[in-house]
Amino acid sequence: MSALMNIYARLPIAISHGEGAWLWDDSGRRFLDGFGGIAVTALGHAHPRIARAIAEQAGQLMHTSNALDIPLQQQAGQALCEIAAMDSAIFCNSGAEANEAALKIARLHARTRDIESPKVIVMENSFHGRTLATLSATGSEKVQAGFGPLVEGFVRVPFDDLDAIRAAAAQHDDIVAILVEPIQGEGGICPPSPDYLPGLRALCDTHNWLLMFDEIQCGMGRTGQWFAHQHTTIKPDVMSVAKALGNGFPVGACLARGGAAQLMQPGNHGTTYGGNPLASRVALEVISIMREENLLERATLLGDLISTTLREQLADNPLFVEVRGQGLMIGVVFNQDPTAVRDAAIDEGLLLVPAGQNTLRLLPAYTLSEDDALEIAHRLSRAANRVEGMPA
Ligand SMILES: Cc1ncc(COP(=O)(O)O)c(C=O)c1O
Incomplete structure (x- = not known):
């Protein structure tokens, strides 16, 4: 029995350290942090x-x-x-x-x-x-x-x-x-x-x-x-x-x-x-x-970049409904429970969290590089496309 009360449905991922938008687990696997500890680490890790x-x-x-x-x-x-x-x-x-x-x-x-x-x-x-x-x-x-x-x-x-x-x-x-x-x-x-x-x-x-x-x-x-x-x-x-x-x-x-x-x-x-x-x-x-570091402007710019890229890349995915939000507060809405997409994203090395009904949340750091912002969009699109291709 765990010494912790059973209040969280935790994922079996134990992070040992982070830098900027990246996190490493205790086996050395690297993840892009798409949700920033639920809108907390806006300046990235280990600033x-x-x-x-x-x-x-x-x-x-x-x-x-x-x-x-x-x-x-x-x-x-x-x-x-x-x-x-x-x-x-x-x-x-x-x-x-x-x-x-x-x-x-x-x-x-x-x-x-x-x-x-x-x-x-x-x-x-x-x-x-x-x-x-x-x-x-x-x-x-x-x-x-x-x-x-x-x-x-x-x-x-x-x-x-x-x-x-x-x-x-x-x-x-x-x-x-x-x-x-x-x-x-x-x-x-x-x-x-x-x-x-x-x-x-x-x-x-x-x-x-x-x-x-x-x-x-x-x-x-x-x-x-x-x-x-x-x-x-x-x-x-x-x-x-x-x-x-x-x-x-x-x-x-x-x-x-x-x-x-x-x-x-x-x-x-x-x-x-x-x-x-x-x-x-x-x-x-x-x-x-x-x-x-003018990070408010950066949140707008990166938010637009991620949202636009996701809309383009998910346009033909039948599971995709819409991208909504503002700046780096982004919800990607699917027409079904998004847990399978969340899990496929983890396989792609991207961490994110669900919110409300059928929505995955992106709340990354405002200090992201543009390449990493694009990488978040690419990994999520690949994950959603993989799930779409799976038998129901
Ligand atoms: C809008 C809003 N209000 C309040 C809270 C509660 O904050 P805390 O978990 O720090 O008590 C949260 C946490 O997710 C939140 O998103």
């Missing part, structure tokens, strides 16, 4: 500047306490607020915790409106984490199964459907916020229609609701802007960030703007590790590297 920042900071000071001033946390908060156009940050260690903080801010917003039993509008097909509150917000019965009673106070509507929100508003007078991924990730890489996010902003303004964006998977440059909602002109009141913010070091943040940034007061929230000197130093270094 020398990240490795150096961690080593230097570990040699100087890793942790003190949020009972003391942490100048590096101030700097990381400043850098993050600058790129996000937000006012202030709470640091934490994961995406779920960032969303927990967002949901707590929504509850405090309810208090300012004298609402006793506040409700947050959440979406079908969404994913917000595995803590009790965030799994209750998540739109997946599979994620929730076995964990009732769920946290109360969520009204669920279909994604990309403004009328459904108008109907919810007519039915409930105790709504205080909307929590939504600007592009759904786990749900299958689903971008909404162009008028959706501005429509949400308008509804929140009309009803005095907080607009809360979960940018944990689609943020930090992945779609070609720092945050996916920045492809529009609207701003959220609250935003959660994690994953690529630490390039593999666990760090997350909940950001807020305007009145929403004033709601948390001393004693309302806290964390032992969140934003410690080591985590803050890594987040700062990640932001600097993305800025200095």
Whole structure:
């Protein structure tokens, strides 16, 4: 029996080391990393500047306490607020915790409106984490199964459907916020229609609701802007960030703007590790590297290259439905369960993960060379063509 609880359906591949977009298993086999630890290693593996920042900071000071001033946390908060156009940050260690903080801010917003039993509008097909509150917000019965009673106070509507929100508003007078991924990730890489996010902003303004964006998977440059909602002109009141913010070091943040940034007061929230000197130093270094190496532009360029190549190479494959997403957040949709294609891709030396229904996800590093980007597309196309040729 394993000493680990049985919570993952793991592939039998043990990676021993990585460099850039490449990973090597313990038998020396080399793989292209097509999913970057699920949208985490945006700068690739073993980035020398990240490795150096961690080593230097570990040699100087890793942790003190949020009972003391942490100048590096101030700097990381400043850098993050600058790129996000937000006012202030709470640091934490994961995406779920960032969303927990967002949901707590929504509850405090309810208090300012004298609402006793506040409700947050959440979406079908969404994913917000595995803590009790965030799994209750998540739109997946599979994620929730076995964990009732769920946290109360969520009204669920279909994604990309403004009328459904108008109907919810007519039915409930105790709504205080909307929590939504600007592009759904786990749900299958689903971008909404162009008028959706501005429509949400308008509804929140009309009803005095907080607009809360979960940018944990689609943020930090992945779609070609720092945050996916920045492809529009609207701003959220609250935003959660994690994953690529630490390039593999666990760090997350909940950001807020305007009145929403004033709601948390001393004693309302806290964390032992969140934003410690080591985590803050890594987040700062990640932001600097993305800025200095123009990696947002690169995410757009490489995303277009991979998506266009896949569309060309899969056009005649009867299993292929579409490529969707933005920048380096790419979903390749098939008309059947994509596990066989995923397995064939592994044989081709390409690692990727499924998402939602019938979709394989590509979330590679923004530091990919163009050759490696093309190689990802070629290997996936070859894998899909091999599966297509197999007897059903
Ligand atoms: C959109 C979104 N929100 C929240 C989370 C939860 O993040 P974490 O696993 O760091 O708690 C994830 C993780 O996949 C995510 O994709």
